[in-house]
Amino acid sequence: MSLGLALTMLTLIVLIPLAALALRAAALGPAGFYEVISDPRVFAALKVSFLTALAAAIANAIFGTLTAWVLVRYNFFGRRIFDALIDLPFAMPTAVAGIALVSVYSPKGLIGQWLAPLGIKIAYTPLGIIVALIAVGFPFVVRTVQPVLEEISRETEEISATLGANRFQTLFFVVLPPLIPAILTGFALALARGVGEYGSVIFIAGNLPFKSEIAPLLIVIKLEEFNYAGATAIAAIMLAVSFLMLFVINGIQSWSQKRFGHG
């Protein structure tokens, strides 16, 4: 029953629309499709999108896990406010996040003005894209790790300590393994979200071809040229690569769940 219901909704909301997309891209034919993806500018934009998303997702996996740990295990003044702030990137329209970030990290901005004399430019460079993607993807890791961490029994840690493990060993060999599926999920989601992100990035990226032009912007440009097929072709490639990445990560995750899972 639950599977049927889930499949129905999945079909209606996700599969049918994406099939329409694939159909439109297929109208190009293999030759036209190859022409789109072999364009060095498209390739450069895809590279920018995937690499910045990867860098941001790695940063988020590390700091997101740390933040989840701090929020679940430690009690400190302002913890609840801290907790509340995590979700802000979801609530802020991406355009607002972009405007806010660029006003802080531009060479004349609140933080940017201190970095500029050091030769560090954030806004209008790929670094700016990473900053935006970190901000946008941050809640994913925290919010997937947090509930699992809350569920983990302290007893195993006590046992581990009783058996003579030091705190670091306990954390690394006892606490971390069951968290890995959740961390991976968060990582994958942050990565996937980062690859497609548009609204916040265009404000801070600089959008220079071959340097800081992201793939979604190229899609928008193709649309401006009324080139639906070209736009959907880029979208289809992004989709295929993301799907593959997610599939691999989900595969690792289900493997690690079988290995470390409590089931």
Added chain:
Amino acid sequence: MVLKSFQAGLLVFSLALAAGPIAPAFGGQEILNVSYDPTRELYKQYNALFAKHWKETGGNDIKINQSHGGSGKQARSVIDGLEADVVTLALEADIDAIAEKTKKIPADWKTLLPSNSAPYTSTIVFLVRKGNPKGIKDWNDLIKDDVQVITPNPKTSGGARWNFLAAWAWAKKTYGGDDAKVRDYITKLFQHVPVLDTGARGATQTFAERGLGDVLIAWENEAYLALDELGAGNFEIISPSISVKAEPPVALVKGNADAHGTTKVAQAYLEYLYSPEAQKLIAKNYYRPNDPSKADPADTARFAKIDLATIEDFGGWKKAQPEFFGDGGVFDQIYKPAK
């Protein structure tokens, strides 16, 4: 069992869709004007003016809904089914695209209203910081070593295409039509552009609020508006020796208006743009009026005499659009990696 849950899924889905709230209906007639970005202030005032005029000349209550966005995006929305009664866009090419793809606008739309269906024009000028610290006077100053130029992306912004053509017109005249030198100038110009914002307003914000760049290439109306909104004391407008005559056109989307039964009022809405009252309002909003004699002399005095190239000098939009801004066009070639 699976079938049953499939039905359940469909039920939830259709319930969710059907429960959409209906906006409170307006008693009188409504028309939708789909426009581009910088015209917000103008049409806000013009809509009030027209509604009053329409009522006074025996019409019923009329409510004009506005939609603003990038010119190309707006054209695409109309093509995809946005129910515009009139379109007032930045580029002829965008209205052509609607006419061609939907047939809701007659192909000869440009001849249906006076002056190529452009009730107002504008041009491209420079906005520089107070006191003009980099001494920018004309287009050749933009490629000086220490000058940073802000202009939006011609691929996504109609205004940026006019910027590009204005620079091209100057270079063409300066280099006596030597195509290689013109391209060289344009390539150098874009090497001085650190950010390509997607829209004209975004570029203005980057220049004015983020403090980036030494000169903003902008619509004349947009530059004056920026002075008004962002502090006249901080910026100066510089008129280059050569610029381009930008003609943002308007058209009736006949297919939609006929279906709505609003053809008469929508047509009147566009025609009234040429009236003395509207022309006066247009000049007040820093657009160059079609008929300057109707406008307030104080308003028209602001417009500098600039040598203006027209789109016809580029062979019309049908030729210029693919040549300069199409896939693989001149603008794309600028960014081909030097190898």
Added chain:
Amino acid sequence: MADQQSAPHHPRDAVSEPALVRWLLILISAIFLALFLVVPLGTVVGRVVVAGWGSFVDTISESDTQSAIRLTLSVAALAVPFNLVFGIAAAWAIAKFEFKGKTFLTTLIDLPFSVSPVISGLVYVLLFGADTWLGPQLKAMGFPIIFAFPGIFLATVFVTFPFIARELIPLMQAQGTADEEAAISLGASGWQTFIRVTLPNIKWALLYGVLLCNARAMGEFGAVSVVSGHVRGKTETMPLHIEALYNDYSTDGAFAVASLLAALALVTLILRTLLEVKFGADVGNGRHK
């Protein structure tokens, strides 16, 4: 939380870290949060505060703003329950049963995250646009999809689709099926097992999921922008209205609506905090005491 209460008795508790390490970790994550979230968003709220209460009220009481608020709330009010039903069904199926192609299914659920918002809107245009078969038919029946409420709803559901399911799946997998098996063996029906056993176990993750889904449903910009048509006072949601205000050179107004949007989207969070206060430490630690 519970562990801290025992800290004074065991300064070097075997299941906690030294105070120095604790503070260092808190500091690191606080700095991270500050750099990427608090400072940028602080500038937004800061401008609203500087502009003053009067300007805030002016913006909020404008009729276009109010219509945007109404639209955003109605969209979220429909999209969240829709995704709630899906999320529970999908997570239940994935976590509690073994079947072929599970990884594939999980990945499909994640897919909307990886679709660029530009595309999530576009797919509905490709399905229901003027040059499609379906769109004009529905429109002729007086049921337009794109550039109307249903299109905005669909785009919102699409982008928020995975949130609740994704929140529940890792947790339900970690919990395993032991509790449910026990309940079934004691004679409970499937439905009873779900209400009495599963639901209490997942309630906090579920609440997180709803919270995230709600926040994102209200804040979605890119996808909705494509299908909305941007008609002021009609199809403009709050995020679109924020953009419009910003482009009107009304940055204060834009940021005022943005702050309000953040507050609205976080209403569920405030609820959760209230519950946390009421039930004390029980909330954080779930069933494991």
